[in-house]
Amino acid sequence: MNSRPIFPRFSLVSKLTVHYSLFTFLILLASTVLMYWGLVSSFDRRNHSYLDSQVRLIGALLQKGDQEALKKEVLYDHPSVEYIRHYERVLDEGEHVLLETPAIRKVLPPELFTAESFKGTMKAQRFADGNLYVLKSAWFPLASGEKRLVQVALEISQVEKIRADYRHKLLTVLIVGVILCAGAGIFIARRDLRPLREITETARNITVSNLDERIYKETFPKELQVLATAFDGMLDRLNNAFESLSNYSANLAHELRTPISILMGEAEVALSRPRSADEYRRVIESELEECQHLTRLIESLLFLARFDRNEIELKAEEVDVCELVEGIWEYFGPLVEEHGITFECTGEALLAADRELLRRALGNLIHNAIVYNKKRGRVTVAIRQQEDRSAEISISDTGCGISPEQLPRIFDRLNRNGRSKQLSPMWPGLVLPIAKTIMELHGGTITVASELERGTTFTLRFPPPVAQPSRKMTKS
The missing domain is CATH 3.30.565.10 (Histidine kinase-like ATPase, C-terminal domain)
Incomplete structure (x- = not known):
């Protein structure tokens, strides 16, 4: 029992287009993922580097004892540097606030700086004001033997906006690229398969009356030239077989017609007027000879037919x-x-x-x-x-x-x-x-x-x- 295919059969153009579009999608997807990952990694490295530099700067000012420069650095809001803003705080050993940027008081209390902020592995989080922050903490010893805790927060909401915009652009590029490649794939497949349609049309028009027509053209691609040559070879064999069959049929008809004509002629002559017994005997003997000839012919044909059927x-x-x-x-x-x-x-x-x-x-x-x-x-x-x-x-x-x-x-x-x-x-x-x-x-x-x-x-x-x-x- 013939089972029907689960999926409908697609044309070769459709299959080529699907495969071409699929591989294009995978290539573009891999490219966009790598590009986005590169951008995110670059921003992360830059953010952590900026945090580390600010923490070290405040620590250096604490260790030098330069209170004026320290107050100027911590107490005043700093304008954004490109696309980021930072906030700072200094605490004593009892974790009491000594100095802090005013804008940080309500949004980022000291307890938000967890142990992970000391390791530099704390991930960006969104806090009360809805902005995204990266936190960093570090202890610095003073000359008097005391220690000071430095906390620095880096606002990266603008960075996240840049990332989101970049994601949208990459997604747009991915979708548009796949659509354009699918269209190009259809165009290329139809154009390159045009010789195959020519072969199909030529083969469809070949009948018994024009078996001498051939498919091969020098303009065909190399692979289709091989196919066309194979078709032409098949047509040569079919033409030769058809000619042999035609000659065989004509010769067979001739071989059968001759003895039958002799049999009919002798019978008609014998019946044209009354004959003696000897004359009828000669006619019968002659017809028997023709019958033996027909028998040999039929036996020979039967032998060849059995050979053709492998019997x-x-x-x-x-x-x-x-x-x-x-x-x-x-x-x-x-x-x-x-x-x-x-x-x-x-x-x-x-x-x-x-x-x-x-x-x-x-x-x-x-x-x-x-x-x-x-x-x-x-x-x-x-x-x-x-x-x-x-x-x-x-x-x-x-x-x-x-x-x-x-x-x-x-x-x-x-x-x-x-x-x-x-x-x-x-x-x-x-x-x-x-x-x-x-x-x-x-x-x-x-x-x-x-x-x-x-x-x-x-x-x-x-x-x-x-x-x-x-x-x-x-x-x-």
Whole structure:
């Protein structure tokens, strides 16, 4: 049962845009966080440095005993330094206030300066007046042996306003940046995927009538050039397969039409007027011969169809090739005498093969060597077995040969040129395709070398037994 996807399928442009926007958001977020953290750290360092300097200044004035300068520093409100204001207080050992900035009395009583203020780790807090303060405390010994407590408060409300304004600006930059990047991502994705749409449109317009049209363009990006080349290769194979199928269908129709036409013609002639028993017998014998031809054709087609569906099983056994070839030659004795052909078989080999299929392949090739040979020509079968037990069988004749134009197509099904029809009108163009199929079933190969008016040599190469497929053979 096919399950539906949890999420709808997005277009490639949408996916690229989402991924591009997501990574842009993460990069901008990391950048803004680092920038804000840098600003906050800078302000914190500056605030603590300012507090420390004020505490040390008052402590130095106490230790010098400069009361005038001390009063001037502590009692009077100081104007803000850039964006901060500070307040000061001096207490004795009993923590009684001796001097303090007037504005600090109601807002920051002495007890607000906790132990953390001595360590310098007290965080900024908001107090009664609603402003934000950072506190710092320190004891300073005097020359008389007494100690004084110095408390300094730094108002940083303006700093917090600057931080908040900076946060808002960074957030604005983050949102606007993501939106702009998403828009740019859509534009870039659509523009860069335009060649893919061209490939799609071209592929959509290719039909049986224009299989020769191709997709590849030099203007495509490198990655899409590879895709377009792969599509064009597929179209080449489809075109070749379609042409082969068309030729195969046309040749098959011709092969079927000829004997059927003969059968119908002979029947019509026989029925055109009363005939004697001998005449009817000759007609029946002639029609029986045509029926046998149709039977051979149908059996050959059925064999190839079973091979295409991977339904042929081999019955492997040890076969003496030389003995098998001599038996085939004896079978063609009357045909050999008719053409005056001499025969020679050299070498020997043992094969693990299906005897009947091997007999059929060798028989087809030897029959061809006889039929397409010259009068009083010669057929030679050379058998060689290698050390790894692979074998090679060459079947040569001294016949008419095959033209270079026809050579690449001789293994096509039902492919017959004019010369083959003339020499063997009753033998359909399935001899060589069947031999090639049998070799593929055995994991071997078949090749051909030919010269016009000099002869043809077919070479069958069988792999070592260990390389042969097991019981059910597959097509290579």
